[in-house]
């Protein structure tokens with residue numbers, strides 16, 4: 385019997401920030417349970433009869449499909465809502481949209497550009513709001529990342545996680561997540577592409593309470609040395625296409641190559657949120673090689689988000 389009783393009902397998941405280690409642990413534990421139940425062919429319809437809206441203002445493969453399938457497996461209905469098809473795309477205010485959708489739906493996930501828009505949605509909605517990626521954060525990705533690392537090593541405390549590349553949305557959410565679980569996190573980024581200072585400071589405060597640490601360093605080799613997980617994301621995120629050539633130049637030394645992996649722990653795994661650009665931030669033999677946990681990581685989006693919804697949707 386899967387137990388979803390919790391103190392998390394009604395909570396938003398717009399950012400890792402307000403979520404404690406205990407809160408996140410509930411999600412990771414339930415995600416493991418839902419994954420095992422699904423593998424055993426048991427039903428996981430612990431959230432029957434709800435309707436979850438999914439607003440997308442950017443493209444998606446994993447987030448869209450894992451939410452749509454996950455909601456169905458919970459016994460609920462998912463509604464895919466392209467932002468361009470909503471009146472939101474013609475200027476209807478976020479506030480009005482949030483008021484109205486709260487009357488129809490039981491929860492809403494939003495993928496958009498500005499974090500402030502997701503925060504405004506959450507402020508005005510009376511249902512839980514989930515961040516499905518903004519320019520600033522990708523907290524659902526961080527849940528799957530933490531789940532995957534814990535699944536491979538049986539723990540998070542004391543592990544070293546190295547992130548190589550852009551100090552972007554994925555980096556920031558991973559950093560916050562690692563900080564809450566006693567991980568020694570290091571991001572290797574070029575000087576102009578470091579994660580925002582305020583986010584680093586916030587993560588350091590959290591890490592100080594868990595025995596973890598947060599470092600931002602200039603060299604990929606420095607971050608990767610002794611790491612248990614080496615993580616890459618694209619050099620050019622959605623919405624940054626005009627900067628592509630400058631970014632390709634700036635990040636050329638920030639890739640997961642076999643040589644970089646030799647510096648990591650002998651049992652190190654490779655992570656990438658996907659989509660990957662082979663030959664840019666990750667080499668082909670690394671992405672498809674024996675250390676790659678990338679496909680488990682992508683699968684775990686499904687289990688982690690099912691757990692999240694099962695816990696926050698009243």
Ligand code: CP
Pocket residue numbers: 443444445446447448517525657658659
């Ligand atoms: N990792 C991730 O969020 O992938 P999508 O952009 O395909 O949803």
Ligand code: NVA
Pocket residue numbers: 517552553554617618620621622657658659
């Ligand atoms: N940083 C990437 C992540 C894609 C899942 C982007 O925002 O495009």
